[in-house]
Amino acid sequence: MDSVIKLIPLNNYIYLSFAIFAIGVLGVLTRRNAIVVFMSIELMLNSVNLLLSAFSAYSGDGAGQVFVFFIMAVAAAEVAVGLAIIVLLFRNTNSVDINVLKRLKW
Amino acid sequence: MANYIFFIPLLPLLGFIINGLLGKKMPKSIVGTIGTLTMVLAFSLVVYTFFTSEGQNYHFLYSFIDTPYLKVPFEFLVDPLSITMMLIITGVGTLIHLYSTAYMHEDEGFYRYFAYLNLFVFFMLLLVLGANYVIMFIGWEGVGLCSYLLIGFWFKNQNYNDAAKKAFIVNRVGDLGFLLGMFLLMDATKSNNLDYKEVFGFFKSNSEIVGTGTITAITLLLFIGATGKSAQIPLYTWLPDAMAGPTPVSALIHAATMVTAGIYMIVRSNVLFMLAPDTLLIIAIIGVATALFAATIGLFQNDIKKVLAYSTVSQLGYMFLALGVGAFSSGLFHVMTHAFFKALLFLGAGSVIHAMHHEQDIRVMGGLSKKLPITHLTFLIGTLAIAGIPGFSGFFSKDAILAFVFQSSPVLWGLGVVGAIMTAFYMFRLYFLTFWGKFRGTHEQEHHLHESPLAMTLPLIILAVLSIGGGFLNLGEVFGGSALLDKYLEPVFVVPTNYHAEVHHLSHSTEWILMAVSVGAILAAIIFAYTQYGSGKNVPVADDKISGIQKVIYNKYYVDELYDAVIVKPLYALSTFGHRILDNTIIDGLVNSFGKVVYVSSDYVRRIQTGNTSFYILLMVIGSVVLLAFNLVIK
Numbered sequence: 001m002d003s004v005i006k007l008i009p010l011n012n013y014i015y016l017s018f019a020i021f022a023i024g025v026l027g028v029l030t031r032r033n034a035i036v037v038f039m040s041i042e043l044m045l046n047s048v049n050l051l052l053s054a055f056s057a058y059s060g061d062g063a064g065q066v067f068v069f070f071i072m073a074v075a076a077a078e079v080a081v082g083l084a085i086i087v088l089l090f091r092n093t094n095s096v097d098i099n100v101l102k103r104l105k106w
Numbered sequence: 107m108a109n110y111i112f113f114i115p116l117l118p119l120l121g122f123i124i125n126g127l128l129g130k131k132m133p134k135s136i137v138g139t140i141g142t143l144t145m146v147l148a149f150s151l152v153v154y155t156f157f158t159s160e161g162q163n164y165h166f167l168y169s170f171i172d173t174p175y176l177k178v179p180f181e182f183l184v185d186p187l188s189i190t191m192m193l194i195i196t197g198v199g200t201l202i203h204l205y206s207t208a209y210m211h212e213d214e215g216f217y218r219y220f221a222y223l224n225l226f227v228f229f230m231l232l233l234v235l236g237a238n239y240v241i242m243f244i245g246w247e248g249v250g251l252c253s254y255l256l257i258g259f260w261f262k263n264q265n266y267n268d269a270a271k272k273a274f275i276v277n278r279v280g281d282l283g284f285l286l287g288m289f290l291l292m293d294a295t296k297s298n299n300l301d302y303k304e305v306f307g308f309f310k311s312n313s314e315i316v317g318t319g320t321i322t323a324i325t326l327l328l329f330i331g332a333t334g335k336s337a338q339i340p341l342y343t344w345l346p347d348a349m350a351g352p353t354p355v356s357a358l359i360h361a362a363t364m365v366t367a368g369i370y371m372i373v374r375s376n377v378l379f380m381l382a383p384d385t386l387l388i389i390a391i392i393g394v395a396t397a398l399f400a401a402t403i404g405l406f407q408n409d410i411k412k413v414l415a416y417s418t419v420s421q422l423g424y425m426f427l428a429l430g431v432g433a434f435s436s437g438l439f440h441v442m443t444h445a446f447f448k449a450l451l452f453l454g455a456g457s458v459i460h461a462m463h464h465e466q467d468i469r470v471m472g473g474l475s476k477k478l479p480i481t482h483l484t485f486l487i488g489t490l491a492i493a494g495i496p497g498f499s500g501f502f503s504k505d506a507i508l509a510f511v512f513q514s515s516p517v518l519w520g521l522g523v524v525g526a527i528m529t530a531f532y533m534f535r536l537y538f539l540t541f542w543g544k545f546r547g548t549h550e551q552e553h554h555l556h557e558s559p560l561a562m563t564l565p566l567i568i569l570a571v572l573s574i575g576g577g578f579l580n581l582g583e584v585f586g587g588s589a590l591l592d593k594y595l596e597p598v599f600v601v602p603t604n605y606h607a608e609v610h611h612l613s614h615s616t617e618w619i620l621m622a623v624s625v626g627a628i629l630a631a632i633i634f635a636y637t638q639y640g641s642g643k644n645v646p647v648a649d650d651k652i653s654g655i656q657k658v659i660y661n662k663y664y665v666d667e668l669y670d671a672v673i674v675k676p677l678y679a680l681s682t683f684g685h686r687i688l689d690n691t692i693i694d695g696l697v698n699s700f701g702k703v704v705y706v707s708s709d710y711v712r713r714i715q716t717g718n719t720s721f722y723i724l725l726m727v728i729g730s731v732v733l734l735a736f737n738l739v740i741k
Contacts, residue, residue, distance in 0.1 A: 028723055098719045105717025 005057040013054035020047035034086050034096040038079075045075050111165045111182055114151050114192065115231040117144040121224035129217025138207035141220035145203045145227065149196035156189050161597065164237055164303075171240075176292075177299040183237035187598040190438065190591070191234040191370055194445045195363050199227050201565035202358040205453055208561035209354055209460060219259060219352065226252035230363050234370055239288050239300040242371065246284065246335065249364045250277045256359060257351040269347040276344040280334015284371075287327030291378075294320050306377040316381045325378050325385040332368030337419050338426060339396045343666055345419055349411040353456030356411060361418050361452050362445035369425045369441055373434045376599050380432065390430025390514070394521045397423030399663075401528035405535075406660045408646050409466050410455045413536045417492065418448055420529060424507055427522060433510035434599055435592045439580045440507055442591070443499035446576045447491035450569035454485035457558045457566065458540060462551055468539045469645055470551075475541040477555040480563045482541050484570040489537045491573040493530035494628055501625075502577030502585075508624060509582075509617055523624045530628040534635035542640060584617045 020043055027040025049068045056064025086096060093100045121144035129137045162185040171178040182188075203223060210219050226249060233245025251274075258270030288300060295308045315321050332338070337345035348360050359365075372379055372389070379386060397420045404416035421444050428437035459466055461478055475482040491498035494505070504526060512519040545552050557563070580591035638644055652660050661667075 025727060029720060029727065032720070101719050102717040105715065 003057045005054060010054060010058050013051060017047040017051040017054075020044075020050070032097050032099055034089065034098045037098060038082055038086065042075065042079070045071060109165060109167075110151060111155065111163075111184055111235075112167060114148050114155070114196070115228050115235060117148040117151075118224040118227040118231065120144060122221050122228060125217050125224065126221035129221060132217065134207075134211065134216050137217045137220050138203075141224055142200065142203040142207060144224060145196060145200040148227070148231075149193075149200050152189065152192045152196050155184060156193060159184050159189065161185070173298075175298055178238060178240045179299075179301070180241065181237040181301070182235040182241075183302060184235070185598060186595050187370075187373060187438070188234045190442065190595065191366075192231060194366075194442055195227060195230050195234065198362045198445050198449050198569075199230075199358060201568055202354045202362075202449065202453070205357075205456070205562050205565040206352075206354045208559045209456055210352060213352075215259065219256075222252055222255045222259070223355070223358070226256070226359060226364070230367070233367055237302055239291070239302075239305075242374075243284065243288065246331075246367060246371075247281065249359070249367065250274065250281070250335070253277075253348065253359050253364055256355040257348045259351055259355070263350075266350040269344075269350040273344040273348050276341050277334045280331045280341050283327045283329075283334070284331025287324050287331060290320070290324045290327060294324060302374070309377050309381060313381070317383055321378060322382045322384050325375070325382040326388065328371065328375060328378070329385060329389055332371055332426075333392065334368075335371075336365050336368030336422050336426070337396075338368070338392055338422065339399060342396060342400065342419050343662075343669060346412055346415040346662070349409070349415050353411065353452060353459055356415070357449045357452030357456070360415070361448040365418065365422055366425070366441045366445070369422070369429065369437055372426075372429050373438055373598070376434050379429070386430050386432060388430075389426050390511075390518060393423045393426030393428075393430050394518050394525070395423070396420065397427060397525040398521060398528075399423075401525045401532070402659055403662050404532040405528060406646070406652075406656055407532075408469050408649075410458065410468050410471075410536065410540065411452075411466055413468075413532060414448070414451055414455060417451075417529060417533065418444075420525060421448065421492070424504065424522065424525070427511060427518065428507040431510050431514040431518070433507060435580075435595045436503065436506040436510055438595065439591050440503040442579070443491070443503040443573070443576045446569055446572040447488045447498075447500055450484060450488040450566060450573050451492065453562070453566055453569065454481050454488060457481040457562055458485075460558055460562070461555050462547065463554060465547065465551065468536060469648075470547040471540045471545070472543040472547075472645075473541070473545040474555070478541075478557050480557060480566060484563075484566040485541065486537065487570040487573050489533045493533055493632065494526055494624065496621075496625060497574070497577075499573050499575070499577035502580065502582070505621055505624070506580070506582055509620060512616075512620055519620070523627060526624055527627045527631045530631040531635050534632045535639050538635060538639035539645070543643065546645065582617075584614050 024040045024042075024044030024047065027043065028037050031037050031040065049071055052064045052068050052071075056062060056068075089100065090096050121141050124140055125132075125137050162183065165182040165184065167180040167182070169177070170180040203220070206219065206223065210216055213219065229245045229248025229252060231245070233242055233249060236242040236245060254270045254274040257273050258267045260266050261270075291305060292298075292300060295305055297304055297308070309315065309321075330341075334341045345360060345365065349356055351360070379389075400416045400419035400423060404413050404420060407413045407416060421440070425437045425440050425444070428434075428440060457478065458471065458474060458481060461474070461481075462471065465471070487498070491500040494501045508519055508522050508526075511522055545555075580589055582589055649660075658664065
């Protein structure tokens with residue numbers, strides 16, 4: 001029996017992933033709120049995850065889905081570190097504007 | 107016991123290692139004993155070899171260099187020639203080590219001195235024992251190093267250091283010739299080694315090579331090497347300066363052994379030199395020129411060691427003259443007798459200097475015969491030997507050389523006799539001024555005058571006996587002898603027969619006449635020296651009162667100044683140019699400007715680092731896009 005994923009044509013997955021990824025990139029580039037930037041990064045990560053599982057299913061190779069798990073695990077760790085930084089940033093500057101980080105320049 | 111040969115050079119090396127590493131903490135008596143004992147043992151081994159060894163024996167130790175292009179076995183050749191040289195080196199060396207234990211006793215560098223001296227003997231033995239040119243060259247360079255170390259032994263005196271450097275550098279010039287000669291030799295024989303066996307075998311079987319450019323070039327280059335080591339024109343200037351070293355060093359290195367290395371090398375390569383008559387002629391001319399030139403300088407020197415130094419240069423000239431006319435064994439005979447009487451003279455001079463508290467100027471000596479009876483007597487024997495008085499060793503060897511020279515060219519013979527006359531004159535001038543007349547030094551010096559201890563007089567006595575008896579080792583046929591040394595050395599020479607046959611054409615009456623002429627002239631010179639200096643009243647004037655031609659000669663014809671102006675100064679100017687302009691300005695400027703460009707440009711480039719996070723991210727995205735696009739285009 002074919003996988004549920006295959007009910008939708010592969011191209012649609014690609015379009016969707018591309019759209020989500022582009023939204024993520026734009027979010028990272030345009031937004032100054034660190035939390036929003038962070039969320040945009042998560043969007044990009046998940047678009048890639050989606051694409052990976054789609055390709056994996058279509059090519060009948062489980063490796064892609066294994067990668068998805070790795071990415072999720074790494075992303076969780078990254079979120080933990082990233083949020084900690086943002087919390088400290090806020091404590092020190094009373095703001096979550098990423099341009100505040102300019103102060104770290106020599 | 108076949109390989110006991112290796113112990114001959116190893117013993118002095120062992121002495122060097124022990125004295126060099128541990129000598130500082132050991133008492134002087136032990137250092138001296140070790141130094142002398144290794145020499146005595148080495149000498150005993152050589153004597154044993156002399157009595158047991160026959161013909162040519164090769165002793166292979168290990169393969170030193172082994173490549174398809176160059177093979178150098180570490181191999182020793184024991185034959186009559188190397189045994190003769192070893193007997194001289196270890197025999198005279200032992201006596202000089204013994205002498206040094208007393209002469210150097212007050213010196214704080216006592217252990218250093220003995221370590222160097224032992225090292226020197228090691229390298230010298232390597233030089234004469236090696237069975238190929240490379241091993242000879244190792245010894246050749248090693249003795250040069252030890253000569254440098256010992257000339258500059260009292261390194262706190264800058265003049266002595268300069269003398270040491272001069273000796274080393276002048277020798278390098280000669281060594282370059284030797285090295286080029288070896289390269290050319292390998293090229294000519296088209297072989298991958300420089301073993302005597304191979305090289306000489308090649309030239310023996312290719313006699314059509316006689317007189318060609320190749321063999322002339324090879325022998326000339328080797329001869330340049332010999333002029334450096336054996337102090338011949340134009341590279342002789344280092345030897346008189348080398349007298350800065352301790353006197354026993356002058357006796358061992360700069361009179362008896364090292365300076366004869368050039369003669370040994372040519373005698374060893376006699377196969378090559380016999381094939382190059384042009385080179386032989388040049389050697390004879392340079393030899394006689396050096397003999398005369400150095401003798402004239404010797405006439406006016408007032409430093410006891412300088413006189414002996416120039417006489418050494420002059421005597422080495424005689425040896426080269428002998429080689430130049432193909433009288434190889436007579437040349438070697440003179441090497442041997444010269445080693446005896448010149449070592450004796452130097453050690454005698456050392457005894458005088460020791461008694462005079464390091465005063466070397468003969469103008470303040472005089473009348474020493476009563477205070478130093480043994481030194482006086484032995485010095486007289488040495489002087490008689492070098493002057494060539496019949497019965498003493500110098501007479502036999504010099505006469506043998508002059509007889510060979512006469513049949514080759516009467517003109518060269520005449521020049522040789524003139525040199526012998528000058529030798530007799532300046533040696534007796536030295537002798538009369540030092541030992542006759544009244545003492546001219548200070549009262550304090552006179553008070554301290556004393557005969558040297560037994561360790562110094564014993565070598566003097568032994569060498570004096572050898573200076574008398576040494577000549578009888580090779581008593582020519584004309585005296586009813588059988589030329590023992592010539593016979594012993596015969597197997598070493600390839601083509602001695604022509605020359606030996608020719609000298610026998612010289613009738614005995616001719617030889618007697620030649621001898622009578624030279625002896626008569628020498629006696630006249632001695633009588634003249636006696637009338638001039640015998641009374642002790644006619645003392646050479648002080649340095650600043652010397653004038654005219656005498657001044658030119660006293661200042662050694664200004665050859666040092668000439669070399670300084672022609673070679674040293676331009677080289678200095680060139681290296682100053684290289685240092686200031688090429689190195690400091692151009693190369694340093696180039697390197698430093700690279701640094702400056704990076705430094706200045708980085709000042710601008712660092713402004714990209716704004717610290718603005720979104721800007722960084724933007725750059726990252728653009729970068730990724732460019733990379734992807736690039737990837738697409740490539741595909």
